[in-house]
Amino acid sequence: MSSHKPAAPDALTQKLGTFLALGREELAMLDELQGPRTYIPAGKEVVYQGQHGHAAYVLREGWACSYKRLIDGSRQIIDIGVPGDFLGLRSLLLRTSDQSFVTLTDVEVRRVVTSKLWDAFRKTPRLAGALLWAVSRDEAMVVEHLVSIGRRDALARTAHFLLELGARMRLVGRGSHDSYECPLSQSMLADALGMTAIHLNRVLRQLRESNLLVFREGVVRFIDREKLADMIGFDLSYLDQGGPVLD
Amino acid sequence: MSSHKPAAPDALTQKLGTFLALGREELAMLDELQGPRTYIPAGKEVVYQGQHGHAAYVLREGWACSYKRLIDGSRQIIDIGVPGDFLGLRSLLLRTSDQSFVTLTDVEVRRVVTSKLWDAFRKTPRLAGALLWAVSRDEAMVVEHLVSIGRRDALARTAHFLLELGARMRLVGRGSHDSYECPLSQSMLADALGMTAIHLNRVLRQLRESNLLVFREGVVRFIDREKLADMIGFDLSYLDQGGPVLD
DNA sequence: CGCGCTCTTGACTAGGGTCAAGTGCAGTGG
DNA sequence: CCACTGCACTTGACCCTAGTCAAGAGCGCG
Incomplete structure (x- = not known):
């Protein structure tokens, strides 16, 4: 019941607001669904592959990622979490987590209070719809990621990924x-894109030398966003950012 | 209320039964959630990428698949649907479908009656949980698919995919x-596996000549399932087939 | 000061894509 | 009944994208 006065909306509220405008009661429920704020340092494994009875979190500040590790030791990053994203919500019902989650920076999270999820479905179905929408959207990103890895070459894949991340950050x-x-x-990016860090490095150089984008010192800067976007046919309709559906 | 007498359980009921034992009332609700049986011929596009107000279906008999098409005309198959699977349930809340669905054989489907989904959440939360479990499991498969394409070579990817399909069919x-x-x-398999049909053909030959599996005339036959499975480190724990959780 | 990590670049290799040609059907129409 | 077309599958020859191996630079940290 931390209804002191809703300051600037947090990232999740802001994102859900893209789907529909939340009322007073719904915002309260959204708050109730989350446990206290918790701070976790960078590089911490929050949930591990094969873990039983794992929790889900709302990532409020900082970055995280989910990945799977193969027997040969290589890993594939499934998904990057940025502020406002859920961590592990979609595997909550699986007996054992099928993937691991690590923090990439220091983060602030709130645990999802699963016992109240059913309440939310009953009392605030619009909110529940918004939550399911967010999960669907995450899934659409995983699908697009799969398409990227399956059918785009290294350059297009890299550009697409960085454009998508940019769009998500702005959202x-x-x-x-x-x-x-x-x-x-770079090695994480490579693990996400299904290639080697060495080759990724070459691709980044190519993007830089073609005056398309620069990724250096932790900042992605688009030099010619337009050109880049239609060079690779970037279409973010799958992110479903249509502005609030008012019902 | 088609409660004549529950004959042999259909594929979906059977699959959900893997997660938890459904009671009489829950089975009735599950039935209510589905519209009348409909038959669709092979090769029909049920939902197309970009479609607005698309529906979801339960695939009762036959095969279907979902895919995305890229600007250059190539396509990536996301997911194969076999009896008992949902089609398009996870993108139901998106304003526009992010992927297309085609039938691969003649199929029998039942449309998901979305208006009753909320009822299900209220009246039969255990059933709703089972449905969400099924969706989570589908997503876990997409994730594993992504990992395959990102980090396994053509041979392992192909073997993994065919082993997984086998497990799903048995389920x-x-x-x-x-x-x-x-x-x-073969060209569909190739589109699913993110490679060319030509290369897939070479891989299939290799699998055949190594006495591991034969895929011919529409039948996958494992010659040495064991060897194949641990050659590629096949671990189907992500399919979460643990037997009923009785609550 | 040295260790470890990220980033960078070059040289070489190989897995898988491209191109091309050919086989074996199943369907269709003369 | 037989040509003709189209599709799925096969195989070979060649090439290119991306992986592997190797070496070095820059930097933060104990």
Whole structure:
């Protein structure tokens, strides 16, 4: 019941607001669904692959990612979490988590109070719809990611990924039209894109030398966003950012 | 209320039964959630990428798949649907469908009656949980698919995919321990696996000549399932087939 | 000061894509 | 009944994208 006075909306509220305008009661329920704020340092494994009875979180500040590790030791990053994203919500009902989650920076999270989820469905179905929408949207990103890895070459894949991240950051009020902070190392980016860090490095150089984008010192800066976007056919309709559906 | 007498359980009921034992009332609700049986011929596009106000279906008999098409005309198959699977449930809340669905064989489906979904959440939360579990499991498969394409070579990817399909078929009572019917053409399999049909053909030959599996005339037959499975480190724990959780 | 990590670049290799040609059907129409 | 077309599958030859191996630079940290 921390209804002191809703200050600037947090990232999740802001994102859900893209889907529909939340009322007073719904905002209260959204708050109730989350446990106290918790701070976790960078590099901490929050949930591990095979874990039983794992929790889900709302990522309020900082970055995290989910990944799977293969027997040969290589890993594939599934998904990057930025402020306003859920961590592990979609695998909550699985007996064992199918993936691991690590923090990439120091983060602020709130645990999802699963026991109240059913309440939310009963009392605030619009909110529940918004939450399911957010999960669906996350899933659409994973799907697009799969398509990228399956059918785009290294350059297009890299560009697409960085454009998408930019769009996601802007959606939650981080970063500007042509740049954003991105704390990923090259080897992580490579693990996300299904290639080697060495090759990623070459691709980044190519993007830089073609005056398309620069990724340096933790900042992605688009030099020619337009050109880049239609060079690779970037279409973010799958992010479903249509502005509030008022019902 | 088609409660004549529950005959042999259909594929979806059977699959949900893997997660939890459904009671009389829950089975009735599950039935109510589905519209009348409908038959659709092979090769029909049920939902197309970008479609507005698309529906979701339960696939009762036959095969279907979802895919995305890129600007250059190539396509990536996201997911194969076998009996008992949902089609398009996870993108129901998106304003426009982010992917297309085609039938691969003649199929029998029942439309999901979305207006009753909220009823289900209220009246039969255990059933609702089972449905969300099924969706989570589908997503876990997409994630594993992504990992495959990102980090496994063509041989392992192909073997993994065919092993997974076999496990899914068995789960819904289709196919035996060492073989199952698979109506996919090589070019479709290739589109699913993120490679060219030509290369897939070479890989299939290799699998055949190594006495691991044969895929011919619409039937996948494992010659040495064991060897194949641990050669590629196949671990189907992500399919979460643990037997009923009785609550 | 040295260790470890990220980033960078070059040289070489190989997995998988491209191109091309050919086989074996199943369907269709003369 | 047979040509003709189209599709799924096969195989070979060649090439290119991206992986592997190796070495070095810059930097934060104990």
